[in-house]
Amino acid sequence: MYAVIQTGGKQYRVEEGTYLKVEKLELGTGDSIEFDKVLMFQSDDAVKIGVP
Incomplete structure (x- = not known):
């Protein structure tokens, strides 16, 4: 699991x-x-793209 x-x-x-x-x-x-500007979050097989 990681985030950008x-x-x-x-x-x-x-x-x-x-x-x-x-x-x-x-x-x-x-x-x-x-941090309120999360650009991307990856967990196991799911990827979520954020909007800063």
């Missing part, structure tokens, strides 16, 4: 349980954030 998100003008492929270092966000190490 957009933040800071860039796109990232992310997976559950992994860490992502992004630019232009003022957060401390270990802080959590929710």
Whole structure:
């Protein structure tokens, strides 16, 4: 299972349980954030395309 998100003008492929270092966000190490621009989500055999 993975998703493609957009933040800071860039796109990232992310997976559950992994860490992502992004630019232009003022957060401390270990802080959590929710991303509202999900471009694609893939789970098992289903793929969903989002609209940012």
